[in-house]
Amino acid sequence: MRYHTHVVTSLAIGAGIASQTSLSFTISYAAGIIIGSLLPDIDEPNSYVGRRSLGMSNKVKQAFGHRGMTHSxxxxxxxxxxxxxxxxxxxxxxxxxxxxxHIIEDFFSVQGIPLFWPFQTKRYKFFITYRTAGFLEMVIFYLSFALFIYIGVNHHLFSELFQSLITFLRRLL
Structure with a gap:
């Protein structure tokens, strides 16, 4: 799955979780979701986060391979x-x-993931899968984006998000 699909899908589900729990959909919560949804791909130098890792991605991939330890x-x-x-x-x-x-989203990919690394290196995947950058991933991206907007508007999460952003910016100034 490409980085933008990971981010949007994770934000949509994270918004759904916030709308049904006591978690507030703040800038801090959303930033945590975004960073968390990208970090497992630190094991791929060509990934969004890998290209920004100052060489750390190469070391992680050398030691554990892509979709190894970071996807467990x-x-x-x-x-x-x-x-x-x-x-x-x-x-x-x-x-x-x-x-x-991120781990769950990659569980649906054709490549699968080693869910129980280091105890098992077998890659598991769901019986319905998508190909990275394929048509089904594009559908997932747009459906997730629509779901994110729907949940955000219907549960007033965007006003909560923007209010936390304003509070954050006031603290900086």
């Missing part, structure tokens, strides 16, 4: 536990949600 539920659970032991911020919750959604 085991690693996600460890990372989530460490983050939550240190912080219960909206950014942390967003990051944990975004990272998990």
């Amino acid at each position: 539920l085991i690693i996600w659970a460890i990372m989530a536990a460490v983050l939550l032991s240190e912080s219960h911020s909206l950014f942390s919750f967003g990051f944990i949600i975004g990272y998990l959604l």
